[in-house]
Amino acid sequence: MTRSGVAITARGMRKSFGEHTVLDGVDLEVGEGTIFALLGPNGAGKTTIVRILSTLIRAEAGTIRVAGHDLAADPDGVRAAIGVTGQFSAVDNLLTGEENLQLMADLRHLGRAAGRRRVAELLDRFELTDAARKPLSTYSGGMRRRLDLAMTLVGAPRLIFLDEPTTGLDPRSRRTMWQIIRELAADGVTIFLTTQNLEEADQLADRVAVLDHGHIVTEGTPDELKRRIPGGHVQLQFAGPHELSAAAALLPAATPDPDQLSLQVYGDGSVTELRYLLNQLAEAGIGAERLSIHTPDLDDVFFTVTGHPAGTDREKAPQP
Amino acid sequence: MTATLSYTLTDSATMLRRNLKHQLRYPSLTLMLAGFPILFLLLFVYVFGGQLGAGLGPGGAHPDRHAYLTYVVPGILIMTVASAALGTAISIAMDMTEGIIDRFRTMAIARGAVLTGHVIGTLLQTLAVLVLVVGVSLAMGFRSAAGLLAWLATAGILGLFAFALIWLSTALGLAAKSVETASNTPMFLTLLPFLSSAFVPTSTMPAGLRQFAEYQPFTPVIQTTRGLLTGGPIGAHAIAAVAWSVGIALACYLWSIRLYDRRRAADPK
Numbered sequence: 302m303t304r305s306g307v308a309i310t311a312r313g314m315r316k317s318f319g320e321h322t323v324l325d326g327v328d329l330e331v332g333e334g335t336i337f338a339l340l341g342p343n344g345a346g347k348t349t350i351v352r353i354l355s356t357l358i359r360a361e362a363g364t365i366r367v368a369g370h371d372l373a374a375d376p377d378g379v380r381a382a383i384g385v386t387g388q389f390s391a392v393d394n395l396l397t398g399e400e401n402l403q404l405m406a407d408l409r410h411l412g413r414a415a416g417r418r419r420v421a422e423l424l425d426r427f428e429l430t431d432a433a434r435k436p437l438s439t440y441s442g443g444m445r446r447r448l449d450l451a452m453t454l455v456g457a458p459r460l461i462f463l464d465e466p467t468t469g470l471d472p473r474s475r476r477t478m479w480q481i482i483r484e485l486a487a488d489g490v491t492i493f494l495t496t497q498n499l500e501e502a503d504q505l506a507d508r509v510a511v512l513d514h515g516h517i518v519t520e521g522t523p524d525e526l527k528r529r530i531p532g533g534h535v536q537l538q539f540a541g542p543h544e545l546s547a548a549a550a551l552l553p554a555a556t557p558d559p560d561q562l563s564l565q566v567y568g569d570g571s572v573t574e575l576r577y578l579l580n581q582l583a584e585a586g587i588g589a590e591r592l593s594i595h596t597p598d599l600d601d602v603f604f605t606v607t608g609h610p611a612g613t614d615r616e617k618a619p620q621p
Numbered sequence: 622m623t624a625t626l627s628y629t630l631t632d633s634a635t636m637l638r639r640n641l642k643h644q645l646r647y648p649s650l651t652l653m654l655a656g657f658p659i660l661f662l663l664l665f666v667y668v669f670g671g672q673l674g675a676g677l678g679p680g681g682a683h684p685d686r687h688a689y690l691t692y693v694v695p696g697i698l699i700m701t702v703a704s705a706a707l708g709t710a711i712s713i714a715m716d717m718t719e720g721i722i723d724r725f726r727t728m729a730i731a732r733g734a735v736l737t738g739h740v741i742g743t744l745l746q747t748l749a750v751l752v753l754v755v756g757v758s759l760a761m762g763f764r765s766a767a768g769l770l771a772w773l774a775t776a777g778i779l780g781l782f783a784f785a786l787i788w789l790s791t792a793l794g795l796a797a798k799s800v801e802t803a804s805n806t807p808m809f810l811t812l813l814p815f816l817s818s819a820f821v822p823t824s825t826m827p828a829g830l831r832q833f834a835e836y837q838p839f840t841p842v843i844q845t846t847r848g849l850l851t852g853g854p855i856g857a858h859a860i861a862a863v864a865w866s867v868g869i870a871l872a873c874y875l876w877s878i879r880l881y882d883r884r885r886a887a888d889p890k
Contacts, residue, residue, distance in 0.1 A: 355727045380729040391724035395643045407635040408730055410628065436646075452724070 307366075308333045308460050308491040309354060314363035316349055323349045324360070325515035331493055331508075333459075336486050338506035339495045340603065345512045347495040348388060351464045354493065355385040368460045384458035388465045390445050391452070392437060398448050399424065399433040405455035423451040427481075443474030450481065461485065463494040467501060479504060499603060513607040526602045535566045535578065538591040547587050552578075629731040636738020643712075644746055654708055655750045658701040659757050665697075665820060666690050666761060673821065687762060694758045695846040696819025699839055701754050702779055703810040705747040706786035713739055713794030714803030733878055740787050747783045748776070771849045778849070778862055782842045785866040786810060788873035795880035813839050818847075838865035 309331040316324040323346040331337040341347050352358045354367055356376040365371070370378035385391075392401050402423055406416030424430045427447040432440060440448065446466070453461060466482070467475040482505055486492055496502055502509045503523045510520040519526060539545045539562045548564050549557040555566040568574045575594075582589060644651055665673070666689060674689030716722060716739070725735055767775070790807050797803035814820070816830065817839040823831050834840055841861035848855035 357723060357726055377729045380727055383727065385724065385727040387720060387723055389720045391720035393639065393721045394719065395646055396639070400642065404635065404639060407638075408632060408725075408728055410631065456728075 306333045307331070308335075309337075309365075309367050309493065311354070311365045312363055314350070314353065314365060315361045316346075316353060316358070317361065323515055324353075327363075327512070327515070327517055329510065329517070331491060333491050334486070334489045335507040336482065336492045336494065336505050338502035338509045339493070339512055340497070340499065340502050340509055341495075341512035342497065342607070346515050347512055348464055350512070351385070351387070351462050351493070351495060355383060355462050356380055382458060383460045383462065384453035384456065385462045386450050386453045386464065386466060388468065390449050392445060392449055394437050397434050397436055398429050398440070398444075401437075401448060401452055402455060405452045409456035411455070419455055423454060427451045443470055443477070446470060446474065446478065447481075450478075454485075458490070460491045461493070463492060465495055465497065467496070467498065475501075511603060511606050518606045519602070527597045529602075533568060533597050534595050535568060535575065536593045536595060537564045537566065537582075537589045538562065538593075539564070540588070540590050544587055544589070547585065548582065548589070551581060551585050551587065625731070629734065632731040632734035633737040633741070636734050637741050638738075640738045640742030641745070644742065650708055650712070651746055651750065654705045654746070655701075655753050657704045658697050658750075658754050661700060662693070662697045662754070662757065662761070665693050676825070677822075690758070690761060690763050691851050692847075693820060694755075694763050695843050695850055696814060696817075697758070698751060698754060698775075698779060698846060699782070699817075699819055699843050700811070700814045701751055702747060702783045703786060703814060703839075705743065705750055706783060706790045707807045707810050708746075709739060709743045709787050709790040710794035710797065710803045710807045711800065712743075713791050714797050714800045717795065718800065733881070736791055736877055736881060740784070740791060743787050744780065744784055747787070748780060751776075751779060765850045766852060767850050775846055775849045778842060778845050778859070778866075781863065781866040781870075782838075785869035785873070788870050788877060792873045792877040792880060795877055813837060814843075818843050838862075838869065841865065 307330060309329060311327060311329040314324055314327040314329070315322075327346075327350065329337075329350075339347050339350060349358070353360045354365065354372070356372065356379050359373070365373070367379045368382035370376075370382065372379055393404065396404065399420060402420040403416065406419055409416075411419055421430075424433050427450070429444065429448060429451065432444060437445065437448075450463075450466070463482070467478050470478060479501070482492060482494070486505075492505075494501075494505070506523060508521065509523055509526060510517050511526075512518070519529070521529065537548065539548065542559065542562065545557055545559065545562050545564060549555065552564070552566055555564050557564050566578060568578075666686060670686045670689040670693070674685035674687070674692070677685060677688045677692055713736075716735075722735070765772075790810070793806045794803045797806060817823070817834050817837060819839065823834040823840065826834055838861075841858040842865070844853075844858040845855055845862045847853055848858065
């Protein structure tokens with residue numbers, strides 16, 4: 302492994318399919334033992350990045366090091382160090398769950414006894430022991446996804462790529478998958494995941510990069526990204542237009558919405574700020590009906606940096 | 622590194638086990654591969670055999686079904702080899718559409734092990750089907766004067782030819798853009814036995830066709846098998862059979878490896 306504490310570095314990564322440029326000079330740096338989330342709409346090139354970093358396809362340009370090996374010069378060195386769970390299930394449908402795991406153990410050259418132990422351990426950890434000897438046709442979507450990840454973990458890789466690991470899973474299976482990912486990270490495994498699900502990135506990632514049109518448009522911790530963008534505000538709801546215009550006169554920086562009889566007051570939503578706001582209204586004798594606090598989430602970040610909402614995301618309904 | 626060679630063997634063995642498990646779990650393909658030549662054997666012997674046998678052997682112009690059975694069995698064995706090889710293109714193309722292949726490609730697995738597993742697996746399957754077809758032939762009254770050594774030589778020449786056709790079929794399966802294409806492209810393999818000495822002697826064919834039939838690779842393999850099992854001259858046929866087999870196997874092995882690597886390089890998603 303690298304001594305520098307960096308699991309992945311990429312400089313100027315480019316890739317095009319025919320005339321269509323998918324990646325137009327992407328730079329990435331992923332620290333060892335961290336969870337890195339690559340966020341972006343469909344077709345942004347997330348899967349292409351995973352396929353390049355996991356040696357499936359070659360980049361046209363760029364210097365890339367993965368797990369301490371140069372990607373172009375030593376792809377087998379990279380392969381021996383990584384585990385990949387792609388977007389589409391990478392299991393052998395004609396074998397049982399146990400046979401799939403045993404196949405991985407054999408290909409990782411674990412040896413007979415150690416391989417058996419590892420298979421039993423993973424079946425147990427991923428709650429697949431009961432279904433171990435059943436054909437995959439009887440597995441649910443969540444079970445297949447767990448088996449898929451278990452197969453990735455057979456060789457105990459220190460760097461794992463997860464391409465949209467929870468797409469298509471029900472909320473319960475998604476929570477289970479998040480729990481597994483957190484446990485892996487707690488063991489010091491580096492995780493590179495792609496997602497369209499902003500909540501997922503927020504929940505899991507140490508660092509988030511947003512990919513759009515082949516560029517990384519912003520990068521940082523989820524909190525940094527949220528802080529970097531506007532969008533935090535307090536919304537005041539009034540009973541009639543008189544109250545609204547009075548409040549708007551009192552707070553000139555706020556944005557009134559006459560149709561909704563509401564006023565958006567920008568700020569970070571802190572208690573001090575709220576208290577000050579309510580005092581101002583009380584002193585002026587203006588009564589507000591309701592108050593709601595809106596803190597920026599990654600949806601706002603996404604919208605701000607890409608200019609369009611994560612609307613291509615089938616998973617997450619647009620914010621009301 | 623000696624480790625590389627040992628991993629090549631281990632990984633190929635692992636992939637072979639995977640392939641054999643597939644075969645055992647889904648025996649319908651194996652049964653279909655066996656059923657096809659057996660059906661042709663029955664058809665040619667019991668429907669056409671009486672008439673076709675008339676021109677063969679000591680029976681002169683009399684209908685001679687048994688003489689035709691003796692003549693056609695080596696041809697049917699070759700047809701078995703061809704149709705079994707055909708299945709490889711389909712199973713390779715199907716396997717390539719599975720997500721597991723992408724997983725294999727992200728692992729440090731010996732180069733070519735995935736393909737070798739398929740090829741050796743199909744070869745064993747072909748040999749098993751050949752035993753079955755020989756069994757049916759014997760039940761139908763086929764008799765051979767061949768000793769153990771001649772039978773082993775037959776198995777060797779058929780195995781070698783099967784190995785060549787399976788690599789050819791593997792390359793065609795990899796080159797195919799879809800499973801449908803993969804099942805259609807190698808169809809010529811089932812046609813070629815008809816344009817050879819498998820069912821009728823080439824001497825009965827018109828000039829242009831006769832030359833094609835005499836020089837295409839199936840004929841020397843059939844003539845060698847025929848010579849080994851039922852007597853008759855082998856001569857240069859054995860050399861031609863081995864040369865064709867080795868040549869096809871080598872060329873198609875290299876072609877397959879290239880195709881497998883190139884699929885890795887392209888394949889946009």
